[in-house]
Amino acid sequence: MVSIVVARRRALFVVAFTLIIGASRFVTESWAAGAFAMGKCGAYGQAYDYPAETAARVAALKQCGGDCTAIAIKRACAAFSVDMTNPCGAHGYAVKPNISSSLNEATRECYKFGGKECVIRAWACDAKG
Template sequence: MTHFPKLIAFLAFLLPGAALAQQWGAVGIGPGGAYGYAHDWNTERQAYGSAARGCEWDCTEIRTFFNTCAAMAVASNGGWGWGTGASRGAAESRAMGYCRQYGNGCRVRVWACSG
């Protein structure tokens, strides 16, 4: 019985952090420079909807991610790439690498991190 208060304190410490550590995000792009992003949502559907609203439902490509960072890059010819990574820089680098496979003049249009 003497360990019970310690167990409760330990669980109270862990549970809020565990809940915050598991979060969905989304990034999206559309024509004419439209973009949207979302981070730290409890469900994938919420993250997707938030990103879509951010680009006023004009995003043609939306990708979701979980507990990481993501970015989307767009080429001058409309080609694009997206990537995830443990940091903004890693996600942007991966998105740029994929974008360059489909076009030139790639630039990161949107990024976000969750979790």
């Protein structure tokens, strides 16, 4: 027979463990917004693990400087590829669930738009990407 003290300790442990798991999930999900900004001639900016997409976009655009376009990356990975023979020419980007597929797709997009020596200029993953 289990004593009341032992039963209470077990119950307290279960409650505490549940609260810890719940809090860690909340932190991961609440800081799970990011953005990637791309501009002319290989300019870029990145922001990840922000509390909201708007804040992430502002931070990425600020890093990029100039005439840049921002894309959201929420619980994913983004990659940006440029043509090294002409950095102001062809480029490509991709947002995918994991880093390998985003790197591959960004490079393919660069070649698709006429790149001759496309390389990854930058990449970023946001929470669990």
